[in-house]
Amino acid sequence: MTDVGYVIAGWVITAVVLAVYWLSILWRIRRGERSEP
């Protein structure tokens, strides 16, 4: 893999990890708020 390949892999993985983490928090908050009495 070229240097550019490693760079793209690193940036894409970072974006995906942060986006998935953000969405998982939002999803868990919505689920928690729906289950509130």
Add this chain to the structure above:
Amino acid sequence: MSAPGTDMVSDADPRSGERLMAPVARRIVGVLALVTLAALVIVGLWVAPPDEFQGDAQRLMYIHVPAAWLAYLAFGVTAVSSALYLWPRTRSLVWDRVAGASAELGVVFTALCLLLGSLWGRPVWGVWWAWDARLVTTAVLFFLYLGYLALRRVPATLDVRAKRCAIAALIAFIDVPIVHFSVTWWRTLHQEATVFNPELDAEIHGTMALALWIGVLAFTLLYVYLLDLRYRLEVLDEDRDERELEAAIADRVQGGPPRETVGASS
């Protein structure tokens, strides 16, 4: 942002302090984080020139270094919040929630830091991993806080959980300065600090420095935004655990079948 200390709550009132920031403030921070992240992509991937020796692999540093900074910041906030919880005059479950929320963010950014360092090490060092003091102490840091998060899920009352987790967080934080100074104290493959070196003489300039600082700013704003969201989740989890515990006690009192043990999950 209203500082947690300003809406101080007692342990007898765990549902107080349900949010760290007003929704509009969180939205503003979120938008600013998105704008600076977009600026980071443009400056880090296009505007900044390739490094003379490392070539384009250097561009991984614009996210690797901010991720490391965020790990320090997140674990620092966890340590300070834990100390504030343990200090009788400032004791509040708000600090415990901040500590737990910040620790999880710190673990995410430490994992990213290790992963990005590995992706950078392969083309520049020729290896994915080296048993180097900086790398090993950072991996230890990751597992220490993973243990802290596991400790938060051990069933207990909120006060007991908060106290033992606060002590664990302060012990785990000892590794943060060891990580930072590892490159100074031991002979390592990892380079010494470029910006926060012992002489405080940043050996970086121009667009490369700009990309690095935009990265630090973007990740810090993202941290503040996510911390507020994660704090809200802590509150909801505590409420759910409390409801489940009350239901289990009610069942037991009425002689019904025992439910599963309720944990103070985060």
